[in-house]
Amino acid sequence: MTIIAAGGAGAALSSVTGDAVEANGLTTEEQAATVIAGARAFSGQHAPKPLPFDPAKLKGLSEKLVKSHWENNYSGAVKALNVVEQRLASMLTEKDLPPYLYGDVKREELVRTGSVVLHENYFANLGGDGKASGKALDLIKQWFGSYEQWEVEFKKTANALGGGSGWTILSYNLHTGEVHNYWAWDHMHNAPMGYPLLVLDMYEHAYHMDYGAAAAKYVDAFMQNVNWDEVNRRVEEMRVRK
Ligand SMILES: [Fe+2]
Secondary structure, eight states: OOOOOSOOTTOEEEOTTOOEEESTTOOHHHHHHHHTTTOGGGOOOOOOOOOSSOGGGOSSSOHHHHHHIIIIIIHHHHHHHHHHHHHHHHHTTOTTOOHHHHHHHHHHHHHHHHHHHHHHHHHHTBSSOOOOOHHHHHHHHHHHSSHHHHHHHHHHHHHTTTTSOOEEEEEEETTTOOEEEEEESSSSOOOTTEEEEEEEEOSGGGTHHHHTTOHHHHHHHHHHTBOHHHHHHHHHHHHHHO
16 A cells, blocks of 8 residues: 655645645645545545334334434544545645644544444344344353343443443453453453344443433433344344354
């Protein structure tokens, strides 16, 4: 991958096409497109995935809440990730830029990527009847003894994040080969190699409109809407990957 030839403002830059282009006078996006044309890591072309269910039909979660969550928090993260990727490309052209400033935007890349990935998994595992079944249920029994015992721990983990931020994730760990309910403080702090089977958003924006500070009631409502067909699809996907 050709990235840049050294040079600050006004220096000639090499694109993958070999054309020499002056950085001066170009917009951020034009610089990024020129400097790293064809480098997908900086393309900033992510698009939000539509809700895979009718938000008016969830049990105990209002349409207004779910649409607001999708539009503002999730779609906002997608847009921000695009801006971040393009800004990183632009910053690569700044010869004198201190690495710690580049690091600030790299941190944002991690935050926004985590938010996009986890929100997409969260919305995709909603819209069901909440009745666990199939291989996902078998896996839960294998690692937690019973569905009831698993649910107690999953809810307790989620409620521990009430009033703040974070995620609760039933994961298959691709490194350890174990299944756990992982606690995640924010979009960035996940168990390494955790493959998400069921994702619960515990940021206040996920429930405050409907439940105020009563996070436990939101967790109960979430459980009634889990799409276990999707969880089973992930279990199958995980079996292929491990
Ligand atoms: Fe969220």
